[in-house]
Amino acid sequence: MVVANNYEMVCGLEVHVELQTKTKIFCGCTTEFGGDQNTHVCPVCLGMPGALPVLNREVVNYAIKAGLALNCEIAKFSKFDRKNYFYPDLSKNYQTSQFDLPICGKGGLEIEVEGEKKWIGITRAHMEEDAGKLVHSGETISTSNESLVDYNRAGVPLLEIVSEPDMRSIPEVLAYLEKLVQILEYTEVSDCRLEQGSVRFDVNVSLRLVGEIALGTRTETKNLNSFSSVRRCMEYEVARQARVLDAGEKVIQETRTWDEGRGVTLTLRSKEEAHDYRYFPEPDLTPLVIDREWVERIRKTLPELPGARRARLQELGLSAYDAGVITQAKAMSDYFDAALVHYGDAKALANWVMGDLTRLLNSNQCRVADSPISPQRLAELLVIIDKGTISGKIAKSVIEEMYSTSKDAQTIVKEKGLAQISDEGALLGIIDNVLAANPQSVEDYRAGKDRAIGFLVGQIMKATKGQANPGLVNQLLKEKLA
Amino acid sequence: MATGDIEKSVSELHELLAHKDISSTELTQTYIDRIHNLEPDLQAYLTVLEDQALAQAAVVDRKIAQGGVLSSLEGIPMAMKDNMCTEGVRTSCGSKMLENFTPPYNATVTDRLQAAGTILLGKLNMDEFAMGSSTENSYFAKTRNPWDLEYVPGGSSGGAAVAVAADEAGFSLGSDTGGSIRQPAAFCGVVGMKPTYGAVSRYGLIAYASSLDQIGPLTKNVRDNALVMNAIAGHDLLDSTSVPFEKPDYTKFLVNDIKGLKIGIPREYYGEGIDPEVAKGIQSGIQTLIDLGAEVSECSLPHTEYAIPAYYLIATAEASSNLARYDGVRYGYRAESEDVLGMFKTTRSEGFGPEVKRRIMLGTYALSSGYYDAYYLKAQKVRTLIKQDFDQAFEEFDVLLSPTAPTPAFKFGEKSANPLAMYLSDITTVPINLAGIPAISIPAGFVNGLPIGMQLMGKAFAEGMLYRVAYTFEQNTNYHTLKPSMSREVLARGSR
Amino acid sequence: MKISREDVEYVAALARLELTEQETQEYTEQLNSILDYAAMLERLDTSDVVPTAHAVPLHNILREDQVRPSINHEKALRNAPDGEEGFFRVPKIV
Ligand SMILES: [Mg+2]
Numbered sequence A: 001m002v003v004a005n006n007y008e009m010v011c012g013l014e015v016h017v018e019l020q021t022k023t024k025i026f027c028g029c030t031t032e033f034g035g036d037q038n039t040h041v042c043p044v045c046l047g048m049p050g051a052l053p054v055l056n057r058e059v060v061n062y063a064i065k066a067g068l069a070l071n072c073e074i075a076k077f078s079k080f081d082r083k084n085y086f087y088p089d090l091s092k093n094y095q096t097s098q099f100d101l102p103i104c105g106k107g108g109l110e111i112e113v114e115g116e117k118k119w120i121g122i123t124r125a126h127m128e129e130d131a132g133k134l135v136h137s138g139e140t141i142s143t144s145n146e147s148l149v150d151y152n153r154a155g156v157p158l159l160e161i162v163s164e165p166d167m168r169s170i171p172e173v174l175a176y177l178e179k180l181v182q183i184l185e186y187t188e189v190s191d192c193r194l195e196q197g198s199v200r201f202d203v204n205v206s207l208r209l210v211g212e213i214a215l216g217t218r219t220e221t222k223n224l225n226s227f228s229s230v231r232r233c234m235e236y237e238v239a240r241q242a243r244v245l246d247a248g249e250k251v252i253q254e255t256r257t258w259d260e261g262r263g264v265t266l267t268l269r270s271k272e273e274a275h276d277y278r279y280f281p282e283p284d285l286t287p288l289v290i291d292r293e294w295v296e297r298i299r300k301t302l303p304e305l306p307g308a309r310r311a312r313l314q315e316l317g318l319s320a321y322d323a324g325v326i327t328q329a330k331a332m333s334d335y336f337d338a339a340l341v342h343y344g345d346a347k348a349l350a351n352w353v354m355g356d357l358t359r360l361l362n363s364n365q366c367r368v369a370d371s372p373i374s375p376q377r378l379a380e381l382l383v384i385i386d387k388g389t390i391s392g393k394i395a396k397s398v399i400e401e402m403y404s405t406s407k408d409a410q411t412i413v414k415e416k417g418l419a420q421i422s423d424e425g426a427l428l429g430i431i432d433n434v435l436a437a438n439p440q441s442v443e444d445y446r447a448g449k450d451r452a453i454g455f456l457v458g459q460i461m462k463a464t465k466g467q468a469n470p471g472l473v474n475q476l477l478k479e480k481l482a
Numbered sequence B: 001m002a003t004g005d006i007e008k009s010v011s012e013l014h015e016l017l018a019h020k021d022i023s024s025t026e027l028t029q030t031y032i033d034r035i036h037n038l039e040p041d042l043q044a045y046l047t048v049l050e051d052q053a054l055a056q057a058a059v060v061d062r063k064i065a066q067g068g069v070l071s072s073l074e075g076i077p078m079a080m081k082d083n084m085c086t087e088g089v090r091t092s093c094g095s096k097m098l099e100n101f102t103p104p105y106n107a108t109v110t111d112r113l114q115a116a117g118t119i120l121l122g123k124l125n126m127d128e129f130a131m132g133s134s135t136e137n138s139y140f141a142k143t144r145n146p147w148d149l150e151y152v153p154g155g156s157s158g159g160a161a162v163a164v165a166a167d168e169a170g171f172s173l174g175s176d177t178g179g180s181i182r183q184p185a186a187f188c189g190v191v192g193m194k195p196t197y198g199a200v201s202r203y204g205l206i207a208y209a210s211s212l213d214q215i216g217p218l219t220k221n222v223r224d225n226a227l228v229m230n231a232i233a234g235h236d237l238l239d240s241t242s243v244p245f246e247k248p249d250y251t252k253f254l255v256n257d258i259k260g261l262k263i264g265i266p267r268e269y270y271g272e273g274i275d276p277e278v279a280k281g282i283q284s285g286i287q288t289l290i291d292l293g294a295e296v297s298e299c300s301l302p303h304t305e306y307a308i309p310a311y312y313l314i315a316t317a318e319a320s321s322n323l324a325r326y327d328g329v330r331y332g333y334r335a336e337s338e339d340v341l342g343m344f345k346t347t348r349s350e351g352f353g354p355e356v357k358r359r360i361m362l363g364t365y366a367l368s369s370g371y372y373d374a375y376y377l378k379a380q381k382v383r384t385l386i387k388q389d390f391d392q393a394f395e396e397f398d399v400l401l402s403p404t405a406p407t408p409a410f411k412f413g414e415k416s417a418n419p420l421a422m423y424l425s426d427i428t429t430v431p432i433n434l435a436g437i438p439a440i441s442i443p444a445g446f447v448n449g450l451p452i453g454m455q456l457m458g459k460a461f462a463e464g465m466l467y468r469v470a471y472t473f474e475q476n477t478n479y480h481t482l483k484p485s486m487s488r489e490v491l492a493r494g495s496r
Numbered sequence C: 001m002k003i004s005r006e007d008v009e010y011v012a013a014l015a016r017l018e019l020t021e022q023e024t025q026e027y028t029e030q031l032n033s034i035l036d037y038a039a040m041l042e043r044l045d046t047s048d049v050v051p052t053a054h055a056v057p058l059h060n061i062l063r064e065d066q067v068r069p070s071i072n073h074e075k076a077l078r079n080a081p082d083g084e085e086g087f088f089r090v091p092k093i094v
């Protein structure tokens, strides 16, 4: 992206994802969100003297799974290290993390922005523990006289995914993040509840003159927790750096924080000296030796990823756009696939899923996974439309009824007597009545005014309260008037 | 209970209990009385658990009364170094930092000794955070050597050695990072085992240097030591570095026979710092073993002199990180301050003693950016060489033998002015921790009325072999039966 | 001199220790004498030596992902120097 005054933006991201294990990375405490402060804690995650960590196997499985989905190399030998720094939310004043031998090595993923495809490299991904939470007495950390610490989150397993500085525009960054989160959600390594902080973003941005090869000085803004914060933060930071450079000054390499309320990034003013994390191998944990058998076992558990699903749906006749919408979230895509088992017309199904079903879910603020209309029931509705039992129009009221009563389509059609009249004899009688009552229209039609037939069909539908089979009505009318 | 009973070994006390010659309550009360008598002079204990101990003893007595069969440690009063967590009982680690720390959980060894039916008399003095070789670094008290009150008991498990030497406990547990069980055992004339790294769980042991720390027993004789190892050793799921090995019955190795065993004498352990009298004493011990049929010859562990710097770099680096958690937030001492940074700094500066701060400084430096490769990484590589020295030696020898310490106990203050001199005296013990192998110190004579110790080293998980040689030596010498005169005097005083 | 007064001050800041003037001086001297002694390690060529982080080589020590009871609230907070309604309290952070 060329911003004002011919600067090019260069961006790399670090994404922290909470893995969806039942227990913390090094102890048996639950990872459940919420809970009274300091109730999901034990000697290990409280950093009590003498307590020791034991690694949760599932954390390693999830890390391998995510790594495979992100096209990363899985290390044959990996270990944990201590990252030493003091902060009150860190119960041991070191974070058990991975330094030089992370579990996932080089990988990457393909993004698409305005029809252009681009590969974004992933440098590495490593396992580490989350810190506790600080609750500040004032509005922000800097206006608070004191803070309260809750260690419930301390020790929740994280995967930190570090990208290459491959992104050149904010849309690229957002495309990367959306794709990344989508893959993490599909692989079910994380619940990806951004609003609960289960995915957090650190954004590294620098500017350089267009055509320049060397990278400019970057800033790192930490702990963003929504796509919109990332976008706003980057817009601000790019403009700020451009102003600094325009003024002939230098961007300072520093860590910044995003003030959501004011929409600005701020220097994380700390009296702390330059970071010197004094990494060294964690003596309380043993290394990991990951053989190919282990990796293949995990590979077998990988679900069909969004890209593959999209391609499959397009082959079934969906437009690229529709396939993208359906596969955006795994829950929706799973719903669609489950319905597809019972109803083969993917395109018609997509219309109903993206149309009426989505509208009903949205207006009731219901997640697709909790839909009162099961995929099978939606498929049944579409089957009876095709059979001619009800018309598409009637079906729209049936689906409303299905949503609010949780009854199946057949039952509703039966109870409300909504089945289409497809009995030729019955329809012919009604047609005769309508023709008799509207001689003018009959005359118009015969005089070549094709539109008149629409009026007559409308009258017949009205007379049958919409239950006449429209195809049959058309056919019979044309025969009568021929 | 007869006057001399308190001097009896664990296995003898077990017989008395099993035959109902004494009750566990009587025995426990005798120990408590003795603790009251001796503590003003010795100060081995930081916490005495009179009521709790008697309550535990009553449970054992009830079992005896109901005709229950006692296991070998059941009803035996013992004590633990104050760096092993005991739920509900203060665990201070010898530091002002943890003066009021009451763990909410038990160390694995605490659980295991409890399950074995032992009676916990109390918690024992130590150098602050196990950093020291004389117990002079305790924040709370100076423990004295019962053989001569002018002398240090060694350290850091000084309290644990004194409690056993002066019959203030049937046995004790200490911890050994660079000699902290063996050296005080030698200074106080008791048996002290530093097991193979990973043989005894470290869960609940307040860490000094995680890759070197190991818990082990201090006892009156070799049989007792094997009995305690039977109770505390073995795999523990709570400690990732605990080794899933097949734990033997260590008493099976207690045979009075070393014929044909090959014993190596590493010449580097007899360097310049060694007291000639100590060397002479050990030489006579070696002669005893030769007379008993061992094949003894000299050998070389060429990287020995590098062990001291390697040890102090690795141990302090790990310590600097392990001790970062003492910040005044969750537990322990706290100094009030305006902001968190100030609170951290003041808390740590006031809560830690000078030796702990010195080691945190050294370790932080060794890990800091620009120095990691030259110090920490280099030390880890040297550690590999030291390990290889031992691997090679054990291809030829069943056991290696050396003095446990280059000198007998020294006087208070004698070495505290010069930390480096103090560190250098660990030359005979630290290589063992670096290599992770087991070593035992057994009483091997006296120099100027002070005990000296003989150290036997074995390959990983060869504790049984060490017990066999130690037991044979013990069966053919009487050093372990000698008691410090002050304890005899007090014993007489107590029985009046 | 391997380690300067400034080094000692930097390291003290990293370790969150506040040293008195006397301590700074003392530690500078003592750390120097220890590091001078440690300089003997430079004599060894270790370019082909693999570092030992664990004395006993173990790997893949893992536990199953099964919830174990956390400790109760009272126990978690029992040793806290300053607490409030189940939180640990600290003075202002910046
Ligand atoms: Mg990180």
Ligand SMILES: [Zn+2]
Residues within 6 Å of the ligand: A024, A027, A028, A029, A040, A041, A042, A043, A044, A045, A046, A155
């Ligand atoms: Zn926990």
